[in-house]
Amino acid sequence: MSLPRLDLHGRRALITGAGSGIGRALALELASRHGTLALTGRRPEPLAETAALVAKHGGTAHTITADLAADGEPERVVAETVTALGGLDILVNNAGNVRAGVLDDIDVADIRAMIQLNLVAPILATRAALRHLRAAGARHGHAAVIGIASASALVGSPFYATYAATKAGLTRFDEALRRELIGSGIHVATVYPGPVDTPMMASTNAGSDLGYGLRPVNEVVAEIVAGLEARHIDIDTQVPERLALQELNARDPLAVDAVLAPKLGQLRAAVSTHRSI
Template identity: 55%
Template sequence: MELNHLDLINRRGIVTGAGQGIGRALALEFGQRGGHLLLVGRQLSTLTETARLVASLGGTTEILVEDLTQLGAVERIAHAVASWSSLDLLVNNAGNVRAGRLDLTADADVHSMIGLNLTAPILLTKTLLPRLRQSGKERGSILLNVSSGIALVGMPFYAVYAATKSGISQFGESLRRELIGTGVHVATVYPGATDTAMMTSQNAGSDLGWGRSSLADVITELIAALEAGAHEINTAPESRRAMQQLNITDPLAVDAALEPNLEALELAVRDHRSI
């Protein structure tokens, strides 16, 4: 697919999960490029801090405290930007994770991951797509979905999370093809394990295949790829990319490589919860 340079200057758009981690970092990137952003998240305190940081870089923001899984959340977000003259950016970043053996996973945790990681971004995109298409005709618009490296290599004890992130990946791929020629640039990013607050309760290290990248490195690579017009953006370290390639050519070899450390990995990740 031919790549076309994307202009990230003066974007007007929405960032979900903007209170911390990758969402906050992306808000800062668009903010320092003159963006006007609606910051969406669950906690006023973290959103307020993101807004302060964006303002210090020259951007402007509005804040909406919202749980995207609640009834009417998508409509409230759409209403918050209804008066804007244009909407040319949507970053579907909000997500949560609960790790552990599937048979020990609470039904509520299954519904929580599916609701926030998959259902919410699909419904939000569906609702805002007419406006993104309109802006696409004028200057081009950007839809950025944050998936995960786990969508490329399904890891044990993350079955539901992997399902949601694989789902958002295929959602993006299908929608990209649906929107060819409309001016809506659909991109999906696949971060590997990243040193953010989301990972503080996860205790697996590089010895178990969970070496972490710095947030700064992930964002630098993501923004450079987006500016270059990439649609599929993989920010995983080289060691993980080798496993991703092996998973394509010989997936059972990945099974065999993971098997000796399954018990240790379960112990290291069983308390991994982001919300």
């Protein structure tokens, strides 16, 4: 028996990393469905900009400035969200950071920052949100947890080892959680964006010649929302060329090694500046 489409209309949602990029674009999509949103991020000014745009798109927003990598912050953000919104229907674990480069050139502090924000924070935020999401799921059956992972969770890219590990960890967390929540009315979905034209990508010099051509964020988010409404559990927004590499990796990973080997020096130089921490 097929489930009804996920109804995103009028939902109370918490979106992490909502000051720009995918987080902001998702906020506007939910706002156009008259959502009531809690927006969190590290800097108040971009959050205020997103909140103003949410209002223009038909939604309402409450902003929470927070560093989700800090002790106790995921729990505080969820508690403030529930107080402000009167409950919670949707949690979007979107906040993330990246530091690319040869592993032994990356500072330990940057490694820990990726693990804390990309993996530990969404686990703790989800843990804090679950009883509220369960209540919503029991009431209307359209609650959701959405993890914004990465193409790197599916194909480990050189010079992104720690980042790939955190995003793969988020993927398995979502999968296990989905099975834990069968029958709860909570839909769990994981999103796999390739490179997207967002501020997170501003510091990289890798372009389409190295497989890092940027997709417009609004196109990617439109695909994410369509996938959510169809209750897809895996939403892959990569371009065809990257999807082909993903297929090859599943079939013959050493063939991917051979494809990437001639480009390693060029890729290393191009991504060495990529840092959003």
